Amino acid sequence: xxxxxxxxxxxxxxxxAGAGSVALAGLGILACPSSMAFAAANDRYPEEAFExxxxxEAIRLLYGRTLEPSDKIKLDAPEIAENGAVVPISVTTSLxxxxxxxxxxxxxxxxxxxxxxxxxxxxxxxxNRLKLAKTSDVIVIVEAGGKLYSAAKEVKVTVGGCGx
Amino acid sequence: MASSIRVRAIAKxxxxxxxxxxxxxxDSGFIKDDxxxxxxxxxxxxxxxxxxxxxxxxxxxxxAVSKDPYVKFAFHGGNKGDDxxxxxxxxxxxxxxxxxxxx
Numbered sequence: 001x002x003x004x005x006x007x008x009x010x011x012x013x014x015x016x017a018g019a020g021s022v023a024l025a026g027l028g029i030l031a032c033p034s035s036m037a038f039a040a041a042n043d044r045y046p047e048e049a050f051e052x053x054x055x056x057e058a059i060r061l062l063y064g065r066t067l068e069p070s071d072k073i074k075l076d077a078p079e080i081a082e083n084g085a086v087v088p089i090s091v092t093t094s095l096x097x098x099x100x101x102x103x104x105x106x107x108x109x110x111x112x113x114x115x116x117x118x119x120x121x122x123x124x125x126x127x128n129r130l131k132l133a134k135t136s137d138v139i140v141i142v143e144a145g146g147k148l149y150s151a152a153k154e155v156k157v158t159v160g161g162c163g164x
Numbered sequence: 165m166a167s168s169i170r171v172r173a174i175a176k177x178x179x180x181x182x183x184x185x186x187x188x189x190x191d192s193g194f195i196k197d198d199x200x201x202x203x204x205x206x207x208x209x210x211x212x213x214x215x216x217x218x219x220x221x222x223x224x225x226x227x228a229v230s231k232d233p234y235v236k237f238a239f240h241g242g243n244k245g246d247d248x249x250x251x252x253x254x255x256x257x258x259x260x261x262x263x264x265x266x267x
Binding site for chain 1: 179192194209210218219220221222223224225226227228229230231233234235236237238239240241
């Protein structure tokens with residue numbers, strides 16, 4: 001349980017640090033309540049979010065909103081990854097109306113790892129394999145019914161995924 | 165040249181489970197080669213799946229997706245024999261596409 005608490009505190013830190021900019025973004029959302037915020041709104045590749053070195057900025061660029069932890073998300077990742085270059089990570093959730101799922105690795109050089117858009121009719125279950133530069137939390141962000149939910153798990157890496 | 169995409173889609177009940185494995189270096193740009201020079205970033209950015217012409221899944225990837233990426237997802241609908249089209253495009257503008265029948 002301690003690792004979970006640690007994980008949530010990271011996402012909370014991301015949120016608090018981003019609170020100022022998120023407030024600004026909130027105005028934009030109010031102006032167009034039916035549309036998803038920012039990159040999630042259009043079909044464009046979210047280039048800026050993928051280039052971010054900083055977790056809260058990546059999340060802001062992608063969504064412009066805050067996260068809340070959810071126990072309805074099941075994040076599956078190994079406790080210890082011998083090889084950080086290939087870490088199998090999957091997520092399933094019972095949250096309704098899921099529209100996107102993102103994986104964020106705060107200790108990686110670029111923190112946003114992958115972002116999946118889930119059209120209606122597609123199940124909110126995704127499995128993928130990610131690189132972890134070193135021991136890090138893995139945060140999954142599920143966008144459901146216009147709100148953001150997150151879960152996190154620490155993965156200990158014995159050999160990093162970024163060479164050297 | 166053989167396709168870089170291996171995809172298997174299996175209809176079970178009212179859902180279709182899709183697994184895809186793609187051959188791609190997914191170079192992050194952070195790794196040095198034997199001469200100590202950085203290998204330029206080369207990675208898939210967008211991957212889409214269409215069932216009978218309707219998009220059922222979009223993946224946007226960064227450099228942290230592992231080499232020879234794997235992804236698994238599922239969608240409602242899809243019958244044996246339906247077309248599932250897969251397409252990726254990387255940061256150099258290279259792309260590949262394949263269409264398989266749902267099993």
